[in-house]
Amino acid sequence: MANTDPLIKANADVVCQVLKPARPVPDIIEDARNGLLSRPRTLPPKYFYDAHGSDLFERITETREYYPSRTENELLQRHARDIIASSNPDQILELGSGSSRKTQRLFDACVDLGHACNYAPMDVCEDMLLQASQELSGKYDWLAINPIVGDYHAGLDNLPSFTGRRLFVFLGSTIGNFEPAAAQRFINEIEKCMRAGDRLLLGADRVKDPAILEAAYNDNDGVTAAFNLNVLRVLNRELHANFVPDRFRHRAEYNPTHQRIEMRLVSEHEQHVHLGRLEADIKLQSGETILTEVSHKFTPESLQALVTHSGLTLQEHYQADDDYFSLILAHK
Structure with missing residues (x-):
């Protein structure tokens, strides 16, 4: 069943928490x-x-040419039951959650399996978090939602504490927007937030034509x-x-x-x-x-190296039939 830590708000009383930065992040003036x-x-x-x-x-x-979102969604739909069953999460914590559209495949699997958990979406845009939370609450009335406003580039040291099992989710091949060394540091940082029994679900686009x-x-x-x-x-x-x-x-x-x-x-x-x-x-x-x-873009070998070099163990590698996209499930 879902963890009942007091930080989790009921659906009717969703309030965004603000994640305190662990390190400074350049603003648009500095970046420019x-x-x-x-x-x-x-x-x-x-x-x-x-x-x-x-x-x-x-x-x-939604464009015909942009296969990553479509392919990742199909992979999630196909393997969500296995992901939920094997990770058995009390909380799904999604970094860069956006609209949470693809994450619904995991909630659908929870319904199918009779599994209850709560959801902590994290994003820099509070309006998007509140809109997504409202839509999810209407579709999954059992799902407690605790949105977090924060920039994962500013560090994860101050994530809210949680005593149950967590499934960390990082989808959309956003890991590809990092330079390789920075990508490795980020996965290392996620690993440091994980405890024994926690899982990481990572989406990554593959090298291809x-x-x-x-x-x-x-x-x-x-x-x-x-x-x-x-x-x-x-x-x-x-x-x-x-x-x-x-x-x-x-x-x-x-x-x-x-x-x-x-x-x-x-x-x-x-x-x-x-x-x-x-x-x-x-x-x-x-x-x-x-x-x-x-x-x-990644190969199976570079994906495995990214995970194992952080100290995580590769549990499952879900691949699209055409090898266009990968979902990696790894554990502490």
Whole structure:
């Protein structure tokens, strides 16, 4: 049965807890100063996700070309009963939960198995957490939900304590947005939060035909392009900048050396941009780029190494029939 620690709120009284950062995280001013004022120009992908950007990402997951979300959801649907039965969680704690849409496959499995647990979704966006919690409460009236507002980049040292078994969930191949060393540090950090009997469920995109990978980030409807370009509007709003999105184009290419997709904004013209809050100007050459996201892809061997090098034990490796995507279940 679900753990009844007092930190868990009833569905009718869902209140977001705020996770105290364990370490400082750069804000948009610092990230822009470090990434935009020197070459090569870069920007962290977290700034994609304002309200409009989050809506655009949901549309990306519905495009014909973007297989990762669809394939991961199918894997969860197929193996959720096994995941719940073998992990037997008192709490499902999801890092970067977003809309919690795919996590519902795990709750459906709980219903099928007659298993009760509670859910702790963690995300940086409080509005999204509250909306997802409300929707989940309407669908699963037995599910106690305790949303956590926080940025996992700021560390996990201050996660609420919990005495039962936890299933840590990190889906969407978000682990691919980390540089390899940072990805290993993050899995190490999760491992330090786990106790004997806890599990980690990790979703990861796989190395495959570059044409398939590039198509997933260059959909014919231009949704990913709009998603990429929207970050310029975020910069305009947050930095009092004057980027003109129509003067840029979207580009996403596979880098075989680093086994990753690299997404960039390409300046179509020579242009000057003023960044008001930085009291700085930048000059972009025609063809110059801003790297906005990397998405590393994995092999079975690199996934196993990621898990075992953290001290976790690989329990199950669920693979799509076409080897496009993997779900890893590991235990302390």
